[in-house]
Amino acid sequence: xxxxxxxxxxxxxxxxxxxxxxxxxxxxxxxxxxxxxxxxxxxxxxxxxxxxxxxxxxxxxxxxxxxxxxxxxxxxxxxxxxxxxxxxxxxxxxxxxxxxxxxxxxxxxxxxxxxxxxxxxxxxxxxxxxxxxxxxxxxxxxxxxxxxxxxxxxxxxxxxxxxxxxxxxxxxxxxxxxxxxxxxxxxxxxxxxxxxxxxxxxxxxxxxxxxxxxxxxxxxxxxxxxxxxxxxxxxxxxxxxxxxxxxxxxxxxxxxxxxxxxxxxxxxxxxxxxxxxxxxxxxxxxxxxxxxxxxxxxxxxxxxxxxxxxxxxxxxxxxxxxxxxxxxxxxxxxxxxxxxxxxxxxxxxxxxxxxxxxxxxxxxxxxxxxxxxxxxxxxxxxxxxxxxxxxxxxxxxxxxxxxxxxxxxxxxxxxxxxxxxxxxxxxxxxxxxxxxxxxxxxxxxxxxxxxxxxxxxxxxxxxxxxxxxxxxxxxxxxxxxxxxxxxxxxxxxxxxxxxxxxxxxxxxxxxxxxxxxxxxxxxxxxxxxxxxxxxxxxxxxxxxxxxxxxxxxxxxxxxxxxxxxxxxxxxxxxx
Numbered sequence: 001x002x003x004x005x006x007x008x009x010x011x012x013x014x015x016x017x018x019x020x021x022x023x024x025x026x027x028x029x030x031x032x033x034x035x036x037x038x039x040x041x042x043x044x045x046x047x048x049x050x051x052x053x054x055x056x057x058x059x060x061x062x063x064x065x066x067x068x069x070x071x072x073x074x075x076x077x078x079x080x081x082x083x084x085x086x087x088x089x090x091x092x093x094x095x096x097x098x099x100x101x102x103x104x105x106x107x108x109x110x111x112x113x114x115x116x117x118x119x120x121x122x123x124x125x126x127x128x129x130x131x132x133x134x135x136x137x138x139x140x141x142x143x144x145x146x147x148x149x150x151x152x153x154x155x156x157x158x159x160x161x162x163x164x165x166x167x168x169x170x171x172x173x174x175x176x177x178x179x180x181x182x183x184x185x186x187x188x189x190x191x192x193x194x195x196x197x198x199x200x201x202x203x204x205x206x207x208x209x210x211x212x213x214x215x216x217x218x219x220x221x222x223x224x225x226x227x228x229x230x231x232x233x234x235x236x237x238x239x240x241x242x243x244x245x246x247x248x249x250x251x252x253x254x255x256x257x258x259x260x261x262x263x264x265x266x267x268x269x270x271x272x273x274x275x276x277x278x279x280x281x282x283x284x285x286x287x288x289x290x291x292x293x294x295x296x297x298x299x300x301x302x303x304x305x306x307x308x309x310x311x312x313x314x315x316x317x318x319x320x321x322x323x324x325x326x327x328x329x330x331x332x333x334x335x336x337x338x339x340x341x342x343x344x345x346x347x348x349x350x351x352x353x354x355x356x357x358x359x360x361x362x363x364x365x366x367x368x369x370x371x372x373x374x375x376x377x378x379x380x381x382x383x384x385x386x387x388x389x390x391x392x393x394x395x396x397x398x399x400x401x402x403x404x405x406x407x408x409x410x411x412x413x414x415x416x417x418x419x420x421x422x423x424x425x426x427x428x429x430x431x432x433x434x435x436x437x438x439x440x441x442x443x444x445x446x447x448x449x450x451x452x453x454x455x456x457x458x459x460x461x462x463x464x465x466x467x468x469x470x471x472x473x474x475x476x477x478x479x480x481x482x483x484x485x486x487x488x489x490x491x492x493x494x495x496x497x498x499x500x501x502x503x504x505x506x507x508x509x510x511x512x513x514x515x516x517x518x519x520x521x522x523x524x525x526x527x528x529x530x531x532x533x534x535x536x537x538x539x540x541x542x543x544x545x546x547x548x549x550x551x552x553x554x555x556x557x558x559x560x561x562x563x564x565x566x567x568x569x570x571x572x573x574x575x
Contacts, residue, residue, distance in 0.1 A: 001068075002032070005046035008067060012057040019132035027125055028052060034121035038320040044114045047075035051118055054080050078108030078115035079122065116152060117320060120161060123149045127168040142172035146225075155375070157285040157318025163223035170225040181228055185244070189221055192245040199296050203247070203264070203304075210263045215309055216250040229374075242274075242293050243303035250309055254279060257306045261290050264304055268294035271301060279311075281428070284377050284387035287315055378429045391450045392425050398433045399454040406457055410436035422448050510546050510567050512536050520544040526551035536567040 009028050016024035031048040046068065053059040054076055065073040109116045127145060130138050146169045153162040171178040196219045207214055222230075222244055230241060251260055257279060264270075274293040282288045289307040296302045313321045374390040378397060386400045394414070399406030411434035412419055425431065441458045449455050510520055520536065521544075528534050528548040536544040537557050546567060547554040557564060 001042050001046050002049070005049040005068065005072075006032075009049045009053055012053045012059050016056065018129070020129055024052075024056070027122075027129075030125040030128075031118065031121045034124060035118065038117070038317055040114070040117065040320060043072050044075065044118065047072050047079070047114070048118050048121060050076050051079045051122060074108070075112065075114055075118060078112070079118050113156075113319060116156070120149060120153055120158070120165075124161065124165060124168075127165060130168065130172065138172045142169035145169040146173055153318070155285055156320075157287055157314060158316075158320065159287070159318065160316040161318075163226060166225035167223050170228065174228070177228060178224070181224060181231075185224075185227065188244060193219060193221065195297075195300060196245050196247055196302065199247070199302065202297070203249070206263050206267050207249070207260055210259065212256055212260050212263065213252050214249065215252060216248075218248050219245050220248055221245050242271075242301040246303040246305055248305045248307070248312075250307060250312055253308060257290050257308065260306050261292060264292060264294060264306075268296055270294050274303075276428075279307075281377075281379075281385070284375060284385060285318065289315065376425055376427045376429075378425050378427075378431050381430060381432050388425065389450055393448055393450065394419065394421055394423060394425070394431055394433065395445055395449050396451045396454045397425060397431050399449075399451070399457050401433070403457045404439060405433060405435065406454060407439035407441050407461055408435045408437075409441075410434045421445075509570050510534060510536070510544075511570050512544050512565060512567050520546055523547045523551065523553070525553050530569045534567045534569065536565040538563040538565060 006029075010025045013024040013028070018024055018027060028049045028051065031051060032045050035045045035048045050064065050068070050072065054061060054064065061073060061077060064076060123145060126141070130141060133141065145165050150162050150165040150169070153159075153165060200217060200219075204214060204217060222241075227241065227244070249260055251257055271293040274291070276291040279288045279290060288311045289305050291303065291305055293301055293303045307315065310321075375387055376390055376392065377385050377387050378392075379385055380401065386397055388396055388400060394412035395406065395409055397412075398409045409421070412421060412423070413432040413434065414423060414425070414429050416430075439461075441461050443462070445458055446455060449458070512520060522528065523537075523545045526548040528546060528551075533549045534546050535549050535554060536546055537554060539545050544565065544567070554564070
């Protein structure tokens with residue numbers, strides 16, 4: 001089948017050249033080599049060879065199906081839809097087509113994960129040959145790789161590919177930072193590597209003396225882009241990076257992992273807070289390993305990773321390492337596979353619930369945050385794992401468990417201690433949600449939550465509340481709009497129903513953030529006149545309170561700058 005696919009693709013691409021001036025067939029061959037290296041099945045490799053024939057040649061889906069059947073044709077068609085994302089994004093001014101292409105792409109991926117694996121192989125070779133593209137295209141494609149495809153690889157547990165894609169994109173997106181980093185770490189890398197090599201013999205001796213079989217003991221240098229991201233969190237100080245070069249120990253089984261950890265800690269003092277057990281508590285993408293940072297020879301800190309061969313294979317290749325076949329030799333449906341790919345179905349559901357048009361621009365941002373941003377995992381008191389984007393709060397956590405729980409959040413405990421609802425969750429946190437008696441989310445939560453699901457759930461509650469009470473509730477449009485629009489939306493209807501309670505100066509009325517029609521009241525503490533300069537202060541439920549800029553109460557309130565808003569008098573009521 002693979003040979004047949006190669007000959008078919010070679011004939012279809014006859015006469016075509018890549019920008020590198022190579023025969024086009026070289027690209028599908030590289031894709032096929034990549035898929036074969038992952039150990040994927042023959043239909044997937046064949047689809048890799050054929051992945052461009054529908055898009056770039058005269059071959060039709062009907063012809064392809066006749067020659068290779070429905071399975072391979074489905075994979076090729078799915079990858080074709082994936083490819084169109086970039087084209088639509090660069091050619092269309094609106095987000096509608098882009099968003100719809102994303103939907104189609106992930107619908108295909110949800111049905112068969114092999115679609116995205118072929119696309120990742122395609123993306124990897126394209127990134128390797130990116131230098132032949134125009135500069136404008138280079139940066140656009142590199143950004144897309146950093147924001148979409150590298151995170152997808154990460155979520156599939158494909159750590160090696162994630163690092164490779166990021167490092168290939170890094171110099172095109174941040175050329176100056178890339179050059180600085182290269183110069184900065186070159187000497188450091190060499191020094192750390194030499195130190196690790198000198199430390200290895202002693203580690204081997206300790207483990208062998210304890211009767212622990214060592215399958216492999218090696219070192220790995222941190223990927224440049226991963227290092228760059230970590231440096232951004234560490235004030236760009238390389239001295240704070242302990243895993244610039246890490247030691248990796250592979251042993252036969254899980255019990256040996258823990259025994260090896262005990263031996264390491266017997267001889268080297270561990271750094272508190274940096275012992276991580278990803279075997280007992282795997283990452284959401286399936287990654288397993290023991291991590292510890294210890295004071296080694298001459299007091300230098302070294303990160304040591306301990307794992308089995310299978311764990312290492314999965315850490316490198318992710319879901320592809322667990323490719324399973326049924327007894328008949330047919331691929332087992334991957335859409336219903338392990339929990340490591342459940343996020344694909346969740347994304348499909350998110351896209352199904354998303355609208356086209358006005359929400360598309362925010363929808364794309366939401367996808368990047370909810371599904372492709374750096375991940376953290378936190379636990380319920382019962383040990384259930386919740387996979388969340390970096391920066392998520394207890395409110396996001398509650399909504400991830402159940403919408404009703406999210407609506408009823410009153411407070412939260414993290415690791416047994418009460419925390420603020422704005423607390424940013426960390427990897428491994430245990431969260432207990434404190435429920436209120438009522439299911440009543442706060443409007444202010446929309447400023448706190450990070451996940452689109454939580455935001456959408458809160459907005460849905462307010463829409464339902466509006467329908468029941470004829471009050472005005474915020475929508476996603478408002479949440480993602482400008483502050484002026486938010487204020488107008490929040491207060492305009494209330495003002496219409498309570499305008500009799502509003503004191504309007506005879507010679508003019510306040511314009512709040514340049515806008516008319518917002519609910520306001522004249523502050524009694526200073527009773528500003530139309531000849532005085534004024535500012536507004538957002539109250540919790542009475543609109544905007546208008547103060548003279550000289551008002552002592554307003555000056556005190558300036559400590560909460562987020563509530564102070566620009567205001568001025570109109571020249572007349574009818575202006």
